[in-house]
Amino acid sequence: MAHLLFLVFSVFSAVCAAGIVLSRNSVNAAMFLLLSLLGIAGLFVSLDAFLLAFLLLLVYAGAVVALFVFIVMLLDTGGGTSPARSLVAKLAGLVALALIAAGLGSFALRGRLAAPGAAGIPAVGASLKAYAYQLFTLYLLPVEIVGFLLLITMIGVIVLSRKEEGNP
Numbered sequence: 001m002a003h004l005l006f007l008v009f010s011v012f013s014a015v016c017a018a019g020i021v022l023s024r025n026s027v028n029a030a031m032f033l034l035l036s037l038l039g040i041a042g043l044f045v046s047l048d049a050f051l052l053a054f055l056l057l058l059v060y061a062g063a064v065v066a067l068f069v070f071i072v073m074l075l076d077t078g079g080g081t082s083p084a085r086s087l088v089a090k091l092a093g094l095v096a097l098a099l100i101a102a103g104l105g106s107f108a109l110r111g112r113l114a115a116p117g118a119a120g121i122p123a124v125g126a127s128l129k130a131y132a133y134q135l136f137t138l139y140l141l142p143v144e145i146v147g148f149l150l151l152i153t154m155i156g157v158i159v160l161s162r163k164e165e166g167n168p
Helices: 002-022 026-046 050-074 087-110 128-136 140-161
Strands: none
Touching (some): 002 026, 026 050
């Protein structure tokens, strides 16, 4: 049953993430982001990480997505479609697609990712100290990468919702 729940939540999250990227309407992209975060929270719940699921929903789904929607509405884009992309944007998209394909190919050829050694890691339970220890030691790089991606996303929302010169 746990394997089935993992597959359902992971496919749901991946489909919603694709909806974020492929959506031309910025409000719809923010709603897809909310649904993707809900799927990730479901994955956390299936891993018995209830605190992380709650914090994800509270901080990211509750605050960040609402902030993005308010930024889009404050800048008065009306959720309209995005303008045609330039050659640089198309080239950047192709580079990103090539990097994703290379990563997936590498993962397929090498097999599973190696799990970190659990010898020096304290057991995670209801202790916030254990969560903090793992967050700032073992998982520091992924947390920093997620923070950087959120910064890039916020800058992208502002750039996408700015007005062109000559448009009222």
